[in-house]
Amino acid sequence: MDTYKEIIPLILPGLTITLKVLVASVALAISVAFVAGLARLSRFALVRKITAVYVELFRGTSLLVQLFWIFFALPAFGIQFSPFLASVVALGLNYGAYGSEVVRSAILAIPNGQTEASIALNMTRWQRMRLVILPQALRIMLPGFGNNAIELLKGTSLVSLITLTDLTYKGLIIQNNNLSYTFPVFVVLLLFYFIIALPLIFGVRKLEKNASRGVAKA
Amino acid sequence: MSLGLMEKQLNNQQVADQEQALVKYENVKKQFGDNEVLKGLNLAIQPGEKVALIGPSGSGKTTIIRMLMTLEKPTSGVITIGGEPLWHKKVGEKLVPADEKHLRRLRTDIGMVFQHFNLFPHMTILRNVTEAPIHVLGLSKEEATERAVDMLNKVGLGDKLDAYPEQLSGGQKQRVAIARAVVMRPKVMLFDEVTSALDPELVGEVLQVIKDLAEETDMAMILVTHEMDFARDVADRVVFLHNGQIEEQGKPSEILENPKSERLQSFLSRFLA
Numbered sequence: 494m495d496t497y498k499e500i501i502p503l504i505l506p507g508l509t510i511t512l513k514v515l516v517a518s519v520a521l522a523i524s525v526a527f528v529a530g531l532a533r534l535s536r537f538a539l540v541r542k543i544t545a546v547y548v549e550l551f552r553g554t555s556l557l558v559q560l561f562w563i564f565f566a567l568p569a570f571g572i573q574f575s576p577f578l579a580s581v582v583a584l585g586l587n588y589g590a591y592g593s594e595v596v597r598s599a600i601l602a603i604p605n606g607q608t609e610a611s612i613a614l615n616m617t618r619w620q621r622m623r624l625v626i627l628p629q630a631l632r633i634m635l636p637g638f639g640n641n642a643i644e645l646l647k648g649t650s651l652v653s654l655i656t657l658t659d660l661t662y663k664g665l666i667i668q669n670n671n672l673s674y675t676f677p678v679f680v681v682l683l684l685f686y687f688i689i690a691l692p693l694i695f696g697v698r699k700l701e702k703n704a705s706r707g708v709a710k711a
Numbered sequence: 712m713s714l715g716l717m718e719k720q721l722n723n724q725q726v727a728d729q730e731q732a733l734v735k736y737e738n739v740k741k742q743f744g745d746n747e748v749l750k751g752l753n754l755a756i757q758p759g760e761k762v763a764l765i766g767p768s769g770s771g772k773t774t775i776i777r778m779l780m781t782l783e784k785p786t787s788g789v790i791t792i793g794g795e796p797l798w799h800k801k802v803g804e805k806l807v808p809a810d811e812k813h814l815r816r817l818r819t820d821i822g823m824v825f826q827h828f829n830l831f832p833h834m835t836i837l838r839n840v841t842e843a844p845i846h847v848l849g850l851s852k853e854e855a856t857e858r859a860v861d862m863l864n865k866v867g868l869g870d871k872l873d874a875y876p877e878q879l880s881g882g883q884k885q886r887v888a889i890a891r892a893v894v895m896r897p898k899v900m901l902f903d904e905v906t907s908a909l910d911p912e913l914v915g916e917v918l919q920v921i922k923d924l925a926e927e928t929d930m931a932m933i934l935v936t937h938e939m940d941f942a943r944d945v946a947d948r949v950v951f952l953h954n955g956q957i958e959e960q961g962k963p964s965e966i967l968e969n970p971k972s973e974r975l976q977s978f979l980s981r982f983l984a
C-alpha cells in the first residue's frame with residue numbers, strides 16, 4: 494500500500510497533462526471532422542478530392558509516424574511545435590480524419606425527403622444543412638464521436654515518445670528509477686486510463702440508445 | 712372585321728394567355744436514362760385554378776410536379792411560373808441554366824405536400840410550421856407563431872403545438888405538412904398523392920382539410936390523386952395522363968362521367984369496384 498501512496502502523487506501531474514491533451518485534441522478533432530466531413534460532401538469536385546486525400550493519408554498511416562513527422566520532421570521546413578502542440582495537432586488531425594467519416598455517413602443517413610421538404614420550403618443550402626440535416630445527423634454522430642474519443646484517449650499515451658510528460662511518461666520514469674515498482678506502476682496507469690475512459694464509455698451507451706430519436710426514417 | 716383588327720385581337724389574346732397562366736409547361740420532356748417519361752408536355756394552369764392529375768402508375772404525374780418544385784430538372788422544354796422561365800434565366804435574349812439564386816426567387820411561389828409527409832422529426836409541430844416563415848420569409852417569431860397557430864387551428868391541430876411528429880397519427884402528420892406549406896403563402900400548391908400512405912380511416916380528414924383550403928384560398932393547386940370523388944369535388948379541371956402524355960382533359964364531370972378515350976374508360980373502370 495505504501496508503494497501506491499508513493500507512486501500516485503508522482504504520477505498525478507502526468508494525469509493533468511493527459512487530460513489537457515485529451516480535451517484539446519478532442520476539440521480539434523471534432524472541428525476538423527465537421528469541416529472535412531462537410532467538405533467531402535461539397536458540390537465542388539476539387540474540394541471533395543483534396544479532403545479525400547487528407548482523410549486517406551491520415552487514416553492510412555500510423556499515428557506514431559504522424560506524431561514523429563509533426564514533431565521531428567516539420568522543423569526541417571521551419572515549422573516548430575512544442576511537444577504539447579505537436580501532440581494535439583497529430584491527434585486532432587488523425588482522429589479528425591476518422592471523425593470526418595462519422596460526420597459524412599451520418600449526414601448521408603438522413604433520408605432525402607428531409608432535403609426535399611426543405612427545398613420545398615425554399616431554404617438556402619446552408620439553412621437546409623444547419624436547420625434540418627445537421628441537428629438530426631448529430632444524434633447519429635454522437636456515439637461515433639464518443640467511440641473516437643475513447644480511441645483518442647488511448648492514443649494519447651504515444652505522446653510520451655515526443656517527451657511530453659503525460660501519464661505514461663511519468664509512469665515509465667518511476668519504473669525506470671526503481672524496477673521493483675514495475676507492477677504497481679502499471680496497475681496505477683491502467684486504473685487511471687480506465688477511470689478517464691469510464692464516463693466516455695457510459696456516455697456512448699446512453700447516446701447510442703437515443704441516437705434514433707428525432708431522426709427521420711427512410 | 713378588318714384583318715388589322717383581327718390580328719390585334721389575336722395578339723391581345725396571346726398576351727392575355729401569357730399573362731394569365733400562372734404555370735406553363737411548354738413542350739417539356741423528361742428522360743431518366745433511356746426511359747422517356749414525359750414526351751413533350753404542354754399544360755397551362757391559371758391563377759387559382761385547381762387541377763387534378765390522374766393516370767396509371769408510372770404515367771409521369773409525380774415527375775410533372777417535382778419538376779415544378781425544382782426537385783427534378785426537365786431534359787428539355789421550358790416551364791414558366793408567373794411568366795418567368797423556372798429552370799432558365801434570361802441573360803439578354805438568351806436562356807441560360809438557372810442558378811440557385813434564380814431558383815430561390817421563383818420557388819417563393821411554389822409549395823408542396825409530399826406523400827410521406829417529410830416532417831422535421833427533431834422539431835415540435837409548432838416549429839415545423841414556423842421554421843421556414845422565420846428563416847426564409849424573415850418573419851419575426853411572433854408573426855410566424857401567430858400565422859402558424861392560426862393555420863394549425865384550421866387543420867384541427869391547435870392542441871398539438873408542442874408535440875413531436877412521432878407522437879401523431881399519419882393523418883395528423885399530413886395535416887401539419889399541409890399547414891407547413893400553406894403558411895409560406897405560395898401561389899401554387901402541389902399535392903403528390905398525399906393520402907396514399909395513410910390508413911384508409913385517416914384519408915377523409917386530410918381530404919377534408921384540402922377541400923376547405925381549396926374553397927377558402929385563391930391558391931392554385933395541382934393535385935395528383937387516385938381519389939376520384941375527391942378530384943370531382945375539388946378540381947376545376949381533370950387531366951388524364953398516359954405514358955407521359957395528356958390523353959384527355961376537361962371538367963371533372965366530363966372526364967369522370969363521359970370519358971372519351973378507351974384508355975381513360977378502362978382506367979376509370981378500375982375505380983368503380
Ligand SMILES: Nc1ncnc2c1ncn2[C@@H]1O[C@H](COP(=O)(O)OP(=O)(O)OP(=O)(O)O)[C@@H](O)[C@H]1O
Nearest residue numbers: 743744746748766767768769770771772773774775
Ligand atoms: N429518379 C428516377 N430515376 C429513374 N426513373 C425514375 C425516377 N423517377 C421516376 N422515374 C420513372 O419515371 C416514370 C414516371 O414516374 P412517376 O413517379 O412520375 O410516375 P407516377 O405517375 O407518379 O406514378 P405513381 O402513380 O406510381 O406514383 C416511371 O417509369 C418511373 O420508374
Ligand SMILES: [Mg+2]
Nearest residue numbers: 772773774904
Ligand atoms: Mg407518383
